[in-house]
Amino acid sequence: MKSTGLVVEYNPFHNGHLFHAEQARKQTNTDVIIAVMSGNFLQRGEPSIVSKWARTKMALQAGIDLVIELPYAFAVQNAEKFAFGSISILNAMGCHFFCFGSESGEINEFSNTLEAIEKRKNEYESTIKELMKSGISYPTALSQSFNKLELQEHKNVDLTKPNNILGYHYMKANRSLQNPMKAVTIKRKNANYHDEEFSSSTIASATSIRKATFNSNQTLDEIKQYVPETTFNVLQDYLTETQSFHNWDLYWPYLQYRLLSTTEKELTEIYEIEEGIEYRLKREAKDANSFQDFMEKVKTKRYTWTRIQRMCVHILTNTKKIEMFAHHNQIEYLRLLGMTEKGKSYLNQIKKDLEFPLISKLSSIPNHIVELDIRAAAIYSQGLPNPFRQKLLKAEYSQPPYVFK
Amino acid sequence: MKSTGLVVEYNPFHNGHLFHAEQARKQTNTDVIIAVMSGNFLQRGEPSIVSKWARTKMALQAGIDLVIELPYAFAVQNAEKFAFGSISILNAMGCHFFCFGSESGEINEFSNTLEAIEKRKNEYESTIKELMKSGISYPTALSQSFNKLELQEHKNVDLTKPNNILGYHYMKANRSLQNPMKAVTIKRKNANYHDEEFSSSTIASATSIRKATFNSNQTLDEIKQYVPETTFNVLQDYLTETQSFHNWDLYWPYLQYRLLSTTEKELTEIYEIEEGIEYRLKREAKDANSFQDFMEKVKTKRYTWTRIQRMCVHILTNTKKIEMFAHHNQIEYLRLLGMTEKGKSYLNQIKKDLEFPLISKLSSIPNHIVELDIRAAAIYSQGLPNPFRQKLLKAEYSQPPYVFK
Numbered sequence: 001m002k003s004t005g006l007v008v009e010y011n012p013f014h015n016g017h018l019f020h021a022e023q024a025r026k027q028t029n030t031d032v033i034i035a036v037m038s039g040n041f042l043q044r045g046e047p048s049i050v051s052k053w054a055r056t057k058m059a060l061q062a063g064i065d066l067v068i069e070l071p072y073a074f075a076v077q078n079a080e081k082f083a084f085g086s087i088s089i090l091n092a093m094g095c096h097f098f099c100f101g102s103e104s105g106e107i108n109e110f111s112n113t114l115e116a117i118e119k120r121k122n123e124y125e126s127t128i129k130e131l132m133k134s135g136i137s138y139p140t141a142l143s144q145s146f147n148k149l150e151l152q153e154h155k156n157v158d159l160t161k162p163n164n165i166l167g168y169h170y171m172k173a174n175r176s177l178q179n180p181m182k183a184v185t186i187k188r189k190n191a192n193y194h195d196e197e198f199s200s201s202t203i204a205s206a207t208s209i210r211k212a213t214f215n216s217n218q219t220l221d222e223i224k225q226y227v228p229e230t231t232f233n234v235l236q237d238y239l240t241e242t243q244s245f246h247n248w249d250l251y252w253p254y255l256q257y258r259l260l261s262t263t264e265k266e267l268t269e270i271y272e273i274e275e276g277i278e279y280r281l282k283r284e285a286k287d288a289n290s291f292q293d294f295m296e297k298v299k300t301k302r303y304t305w306t307r308i309q310r311m312c313v314h315i316l317t318n319t320k321k322i323e324m325f326a327h328h329n330q331i332e333y334l335r336l337l338g339m340t341e342k343g344k345s346y347l348n349q350i351k352k353d354l355e356f357p358l359i360s361k362l363s364s365i366p367n368h369i370v371e372l373d374i375r376a377a378a379i380y381s382q383g384l385p386n387p388f389r390q391k392l393l394k395a396e397y398s399q400p401p402y403v404f405k
Numbered sequence: 406m407k408s409t410g411l412v413v414e415y416n417p418f419h420n421g422h423l424f425h426a427e428q429a430r431k432q433t434n435t436d437v438i439i440a441v442m443s444g445n446f447l448q449r450g451e452p453s454i455v456s457k458w459a460r461t462k463m464a465l466q467a468g469i470d471l472v473i474e475l476p477y478a479f480a481v482q483n484a485e486k487f488a489f490g491s492i493s494i495l496n497a498m499g500c501h502f503f504c505f506g507s508e509s510g511e512i513n514e515f516s517n518t519l520e521a522i523e524k525r526k527n528e529y530e531s532t533i534k535e536l537m538k539s540g541i542s543y544p545t546a547l548s549q550s551f552n553k554l555e556l557q558e559h560k561n562v563d564l565t566k567p568n569n570i571l572g573y574h575y576m577k578a579n580r581s582l583q584n585p586m587k588a589v590t591i592k593r594k595n596a597n598y599h600d601e602e603f604s605s606s607t608i609a610s611a612t613s614i615r616k617a618t619f620n621s622n623q624t625l626d627e628i629k630q631y632v633p634e635t636t637f638n639v640l641q642d643y644l645t646e647t648q649s650f651h652n653w654d655l656y657w658p659y660l661q662y663r664l665l666s667t668t669e670k671e672l673t674e675i676y677e678i679e680e681g682i683e684y685r686l687k688r689e690a691k692d693a694n695s696f697q698d699f700m701e702k703v704k705t706k707r708y709t710w711t712r713i714q715r716m717c718v719h720i721l722t723n724t725k726k727i728e729m730f731a732h733h734n735q736i737e738y739l740r741l742l743g744m745t746e747k748g749k750s751y752l753n754q755i756k757k758d759l760e761f762p763l764i765s766k767l768s769s770i771p772n773h774i775v776e777l778d779i780r781a782a783a784i785y786s787q788g789l790p791n792p793f794r795q796k797l798l799k800a801e802y803s804q805p806p807y808v809f810k
Contacts, residue, residue, distance in 0.1 A: 253787065257659050258666075260783040260798075261723040263776075286783070289795055318666040371668075378665040378691070382658065390694055393665075 001346050003032040004097040005090030005181065006064075007083070007170065010037060011048045011210065012235060013058035014227045016101075016189060016203045021063055023186045024099035032346045034066040035059055036089045037337065038075035039373060040246075040380035041317070043082050045309025047380060049210055049245040050238045051392060053399055056338040060404035061230035065343035067402075068093060069335040072372040073327040076313050078138065081328060083169030084176070088331045091180050094350045098174065098181045102157075102167040105187025109157035110164075110171045116156065117146070118175070124149055137304045139165060163188060201225060213245055242388045248312075250383035252291040255316050259285035262315075271314045271324040272307070281315070317379050319372060332369055335359040338402035360401050406751050407435040409502040410495030410586065411469075412488070412575065414443045416453045416615065417640060418463035419632045421506075421594060421608045426468055428591045429504035437751045439471040440464055441494045442742065443480035444778060445651075445785035446722070448487050450714025452785060454615055454650040455643045456797060458804055461743040465809035466635035470748035472807075473498060474740040477777040478732035481718050483543065486733055488574030489581070493736045496585050499755045503579065503586045507562075507572040510592025514562035515569075515576045521561065522551070523580070529554055542709045544570060568593060606630060618650055647793045653717075655788035657696040660721050664690035667720075676719045676729040677712070686720070722784050724777060737774055740764045743807035765806050 004024050010017060025033055037059065039052045048055060056067045074085020090098050104110065117124050124145055131141035143159040157164050171183055189203050204226040212222045213235070220235055227235075239245065248255075259267075259282055267278035280298055288294035291312075298308055313319075334356050339347065351358070359365050367374065374396060381392035409429050415422060430438055442464065444457045453460060461472045479490020495503050509515070522529050529550055536546040548564040562569050572590055579586055594608050609631040617627045618640070625640055632640075644650065653660075664672075664687055672683035685703055693699035696717075703713055718724075739761050744752065756763070764770050772779065779801060786797035 254659070254662050257662070257784065257787045260787065261663075261721075261780060266723075286798060287795075289791055316666075318671075375666060379662065382662045382665065386694055390692075393691060 001032055001349055002028075002030040002097075003034050003065075003093070003095045003346060004028040004030045004099055004184075005093065005095035006033065006035045006099060007070075007086040007090070007166075008035045008037050008059070009042050009048070009206075010035075010055045010059055011042060011206050012050065012055065012213075012227060013062055013231045014204065014206060014209055016205070018062055018228055019189060019203070020099075020101050020186055024097075024184065025063075027184055027186070028097040028099060028182075030097060032065045032342055033063065034068065034090060034093050034095055034343075034346075035064045036068050036070050036086045036093075038070045039072060039376060041072065041076050041313050041376055043075060043077065043079075044306045045076060045311070045313045046248060047246040047251060047313075047383065049213060049247065050235065051246075051380065051395075052337060052377075053395060053402070054234050054238050056402050057404075058228075058231045058234050060338050060340055060402055061234075062228050065340045065346065066093070067337040067339070069337050069373070071327070071331070071333075071335070071370075072317070072319070072376045073324060074331070076310050076319075077328070078307075078310075079165050079169045080172075083166060084173040085328070085331060087170055087173035087181075088177065089334060091174075091177055092331060092334060092354065092356055094353065095181050097184055098170060099184040099186060100163070100167045100170055101188045102163045102185045103161040103188060104157045104164050104167070105185060106155075106157070107183055107185045109155055110167055110183070110185065112154040113146070113156040113159070113168060114171050114175060116154070120149060135301050138307075139304070210247075214247060242384050244384065246380070246383050248291040248309075251316055251379075252294070254379070254382060255291070255312055256285050256288070256294075258315055258318070267315070269320045269322070270311070271319050271321050272311045273315070277303075277311070281311075317372070317376050319375075323372060327372060331356060333357050333359050333365065335370070335373070336401045338404065340404045344403065362397050406437055406754055407433075407502075408437040408439050408470075408498070408500045408751060409433040409435045409504055409589075410498065410500035411438060411440045411504060412475075412491040412495070412571075413440045413464070414447050414453070414611070415440075415460045415464055416447060416611050417455065417460065417618075417632060418467055418636045419609065419611060419614055421610070423467055423633055424594060424608070425504075425506050425591055429502075429589065430468075432589055432591070433502040433504060433587075435501060437470045437747055438468065439473065439495060439498050439500055439748075439751075440469045441473050441475050441491045441498075443475045444477060444781060446477065446481050446718050446781055448480060448482065448484075449711045450481060450716070450718045451653060452651040452656060452788065454618060454652065455640065456651075456785065456800070457742060457782075458800060458807070459639050459643050461807055462809075463633075463636045463639050465743050465745055465807055466639075467633050470745045470751065471498070472742040472744070474742050474778070476732070476736070476738075476740070476775075477722070477724070477781045478729060479736070481715050481724075482733070483712075483715075484570050484574045485577075488571060489578040490733070490736060492575055492578035492586075493582065494739060496579075496582055497736060497739060497759065497761050499758065500586050502589055503575065504589040504591060505568070505572045505575055506593045507568045507590045508566040508593060509562045509569050509572070510590060511560075511562070512588055512590045514560055515572055515588070515590065517559040518551070518561040518564070518573060519576050519580060521559070525554060540706050543712075544709075615652075619652060647789050649789065651785070651788050653696040653714075656721055656784075657699070659784070659787060660696070660717055661690050661693070661699075663720055663723070672720070674725045674727070675716075676724050676726050677716045678720070682708075682716070686716075722777070722781050724780075728777060732777060736761060738762045738764050738770065740775070740778070741806045743809065745809045749808065767802050 040048055042048055059067050068089055070086055127145040128141045131144055146159055174181055209223050209226055264278045267273050284297040288297055377396035381389050445453055447453055464472050473494055475491055532550040533546045536549055551564055576588055614628050614631055669683045672678050689702040693702055782801035783798055786794050
């Protein structure tokens with residue numbers, strides 16, 4: 001059996017994701033689709049609107065065969081580390097292909113850019129660093145450096161587009177592993193990554209779907225046309241059960257509490273907290289009325305909104321530099337969240353060759369290895385009132401991988 | 406002008422407190438009554454039902470002339486350290502007398518016991534330590550040691566009674582300062598310290614009043630006969646404004662969050678966390694549905710309920726051993742919460758002789774000195790929903806001492 005890997009967050013799974021998964025299967029002509037999916041906290045420094053278990057259900061019901069969790073140590077990270085963790089997992093799962101959506105849609109553009117940059121790697125990276133020192137954000141520095149070095153011999157990919165940046169990092173990560181997987185890209189349809197409004201009749205960005213979800217006042221009719229029925233039902237069930245989707249508002253009291261009860265010195269032990277931003281964070285926590293208010297008060301030119309949000313997640317989960325450094329250089333395990341019957345057969349086929357332990361129950365592995373994931377799941381559950389909080393908290397330890405037939 | 410000091414929590418101020426204050430004034434025949442009052446977290450390891458500001462108002466309206474905050478470093482402590490901090494502050498405020506309620510009511514009984522123990526101090530203290538090692542709680546160990554040493558030459562005070570224990574420690578603290586103040590004790594009327602039910606028509610324990618307050622379903626009629634009208638009005642206003650009195654239930658989500666997001670190793674840095682209880686606390690935090698449930702799961706013979714509650718307060722406020730050790734051996738400041746006109750005149754009289762800075766605005770003093778108090782106040786405010794949370798949080802920095810005319 002052959003397999004194709006996807007890097008996903010599915011927050012929530014929508015028609016664009018369905019299109020991508022179907023195209024991936026078609027273009028690579030493989031038997032099994034494997035998704036490496038962020039857990040409860042996402043790359044942009046946000047809680048997912050529903051738990052990783054609910055999102056796994058959506059994925060399996062829509063045709064994904066295996067869902068593996070991207071550990072916290074890679075999930076709440078900049079594009080480069082996020083990509084490295086994701087690609088390492090897909091490779092460890094024995095994928096023959098990996099397939100990503102991009103604004104470009106041309107895999108050659110990515111290869112050209114990658115090769116051009118690799119040739120003048122040191123120069124390129126020091127230019128990025130220099131630009132960032134002057135206060136420019138990472139994405140802008142990336143594309144400006146590229147232009148500055150006049151690397152454009154062939155047709156290159158536009159590194160100002162968010163999905164192109166991710167794709168570039170997937171390609172780079174795959175290259176760092178000696179290109180074990182063949183890369184395929186699919187041009188994204190209709191929706192732009194950051195779109196907040198609906199613009200097509202069936203495809204919409206996850207951002208706009210989430211926005212409609214939170215504005216919906218307990219009915220989800222507005223998003224019906226943009227998501228598979230299976231997603232719709234999972235979301236509806238989640239809302240019925242817990243009365244709430246997750247967003248930063250639910251965690252703001254905890255973040256504020258954490259900031260108010262932590263000294264500046266302790267804050268500097270937290271991953272990504274540096275350059276004195278701890279003073280700013282603590283000062284503004286006192287006066288902010290909400291997460292949005294806090295972010296607006298804290299924001300500076302120096303840091304992107306996303307980067308500050310990631311800091312906030314690390315503060316919330318009390319993830320320290322020393323802990324992150326111990327785990328983010330290499331994957332250490334493969335945590336199975338769910339599978340179809342076909343996925344199960346595939347697993348049986350590759351099991352004996354796996355380089356890393358496959359975790360299906362937490363009790364089967366020493367706790368310190370998965371500590372960051374357990375903690376993130378525990379904190380995520382804290383956003384809900386009881387009894388849902390306790391139920392979700394326990395799921396982390398007791399929930400076996402979903403099997404979809 | 407002469408002054409008499411009282412050690413109080415006023416949680417809330419009730420008729421028993423009024424009786425005590427009036428008796429204190431009468432028996433010592435002084436001009437000014439000074440209360441040293443715990444802040445938002447109390448000796449038994451609980452949040453006060455209303456903020457220190459509201460409790461200051463109750464005190465001033467009922468005839469107390471000056472209210473000084475007992476710093477967190479002394480307030481959330483065992484009887485000995487609590488007494489030492491309180492008596493040091495009353496002494497620093499120039500009190501000529503201090504007056505405490507007791508089950509005994511006979512000051513000679515206290516002096517006899519104190520002298521008898523002081524004579525055989527080392528032997529006495531090592532007996533207490535030994536008894537506690539065998540798993541006996543502190544109050545029991547105290548009175549058992551006393552009996553064991555056969556110290557009863559004269560009539561002694563019964564050290565199994567909670568207010569007698571406190572009184573004994575006040576006397577001991579005063580003695581350690583070379584007895585600068587004259588001690589007076591008043592026999593407590595009717596209510597026992599831990600009474601949960603009402604037993605008299607006008608005097609009831611603060612415990613029973615708090616219980617009725619929380620069971621009251623937004624009307625306070627049941628406690629009306631046990632508190633001065635001024636207290637009743639302050640409580641009513643607080644409830645109208647914030648919709649809630651404070652108890653551990655409001656802080657349980659934060660405590661659970663803190664325990665779930667803190668490693669065992671980090672927990673051992675917290676004051677009073679030792680002997681491996683950090684494992685127990687973390688384990689039970691996962692399964693508990695409420696603070697009560699948590700306490701019942703954590704409780705062992707070894708520790709009194711109160712001692713575990715104090716640990717919980719220190720975890721909640723992230724108060725570390727190193728911080729506490731830096732502050733709990735000597736008072737460093739006198740924080741003024743409120744005064745009457747008479748209290749103000751007294752202050753003007755003693756001001757020039759004060760050994761410690763008198764704080765009436767936080768901005769007038771280096772933050773690190775009052776850091777534990779600021780943090781405790783910030784965490785206390787976190788129990789309320791917004792906008793009350795932000796209002797109370799700001800009060801800590803902006804509220805000048807109340808002046809009651």
